[in-house]
Ligand SMILES: Nc1ncnc2c1ncn2[C@@H]1O[C@H](COP(=O)(O)OP(=O)(O)O)[C@@H](O)[C@H]1O
């Protein structure tokens with residue numbers, strides 16, 4: 195009996211948070227690295243089903259960098275990253291469309307349904323055109339100021355908000371792969387952190403949560419104890435310049451900074467491998483991981 199009473203107490207404790215976030219949109223970016231861990235993925239997807247069940251409106255944007263690199267290795271292709279973006283020629287794009295926009299996208303949606311939720315895979319490449327991300331070719335400036343060619347790599351310029359709103363309203367979790375379509379119908383490979391940023395901005399999300407395989411931004415990337423709980427925009431820029439924030443963390447933090455300036459209220463980078471990390475982030479006062487803020 196005591197155990198049942200404690201469970202009921204926990205439910206009542208959660209009530210304030212549930213009311214606070216009811217009807218609010220949370221964009222959740224699932225990184226490829228955390229999806230490699232089957233247990234972690236299962237717990238995250240169950241948390242997402244819980245969020246939807248209590249009236250929040252989660253939207254999933256996912257990457258799948260590790261799965262793409264594996265498929266490239268099988269095809270004897272060597273991945274090449276320029277400023278954190280994968281150089282994408284036609285053969286690589288075919289793999290991105292098949293693996294990320296196809297297999298990974300379908301798998302996430304299917305598993306959400308297995309756990310009792312409803313999900314809509316938004317594969318722009320499928321038989322039914324479910325595309326919600328529109329964009330253009332991304333051009334980057336190299337160190338010498340000249341343009342760097344990344345091949346079929348894009349940036350999102352427009353998001354189909356109506357479709358996403360309707361899905362959320364109908365209790366379905368939109369599952370969006372990081373691929374966009376140009377006006378001419380060309381598919382482009384998009385860094386998943388920047389895709390999540392674009393969705394959060396367009397939807398006026400209350401929260402944007404990046405789920406990764408580290409506990410947040412660290413002063414020493416190999417030391418979990420050096421976690422930075424609150425990172426301001428100025429210090430984030432400085433840490434990127436000093437090389438403390440590097441590799442895959444750069445697009446993530448840059449996406450956070452850009453999102454901050456566009457009105458998303460809360461942005462967190464958290465460890466998706468920690469059991470119930472999503473619920474802990476939402477239903478506890480302090481939250482976990484690193485919160486990115488404009489200033490303290
Ligand atoms: N300062 C830092 N703090 C934490 N992680 C960092 C830092 N700098 C670089 N990283 C690296 O960034 C990685 C997360 O980015 P990435 O591999 O792209 O993940 P995801 O697939 O989740 O997007 C971490 O595993 C870590 O190796």
Ligand SMILES: CC(=O)N[C@@H](CCC(=O)OP(=O)(O)O)C(=O)O
Nearest residue numbers: 226257258259279280384385386
């Ligand atoms: C242009 C570009 O780099 N696209 C990424 C898309 C996947 C991604 O971002 O996945 P993670 O979230 O697992 O890193 C790529 O090809 O790896």
